[in-house]
Amino acid sequence: MAPKYELDxxxxxICKSTRDTDASKILKEIEDNNSYITEVQLKRLLKLHDGSFRESLTPLQKLHDKYNEIVMRQGDLQSWAELIDRDLRVLELTMQLAKRR
Known part of the structure; x- marks a missing residue:
């Protein structure tokens, strides 16, 4: 076994060596690939995604606008129906009270 001084x-x-090893070459290649992926491929993918997202969003926006008006009108219809129902109940109760007297 080598003395501690020799091991150090x-x-x-080894740590201060400037020679490229197979592992350091592979690590460099991985880092370069990662850089290419994030700088080039990811940007292209985002452009494609954003473009197709906008294309699919337009018809959905039109559907929302179209049916939102209908829903709003139905909301008005609902409130009108509630008012009429309340008024009819008041009239019905009034008629019942009038018949008892």
Missing amino acids: QLVNS
Whole structure:
């Protein structure tokens, strides 16, 4: 077994080495690929996605606008129906009270 001093020297020489190893070459390739993916491919993908999203959003917006008006009118219809129902109940109760007297 090598003395501690020799091991320290070997570790230092390995860590401070400027020679490319297979592992360092692979790591560099991975980093370059990651950079290419984030800088080029991701931007292209976002452009494609945004374009298709806008195209599909327009018909949905038209549907929303069309049926939102109908829903709003039905909301008005609902409130009118509630008012009429309340008035009819008041009239019915009034008629019942009038018959008892």
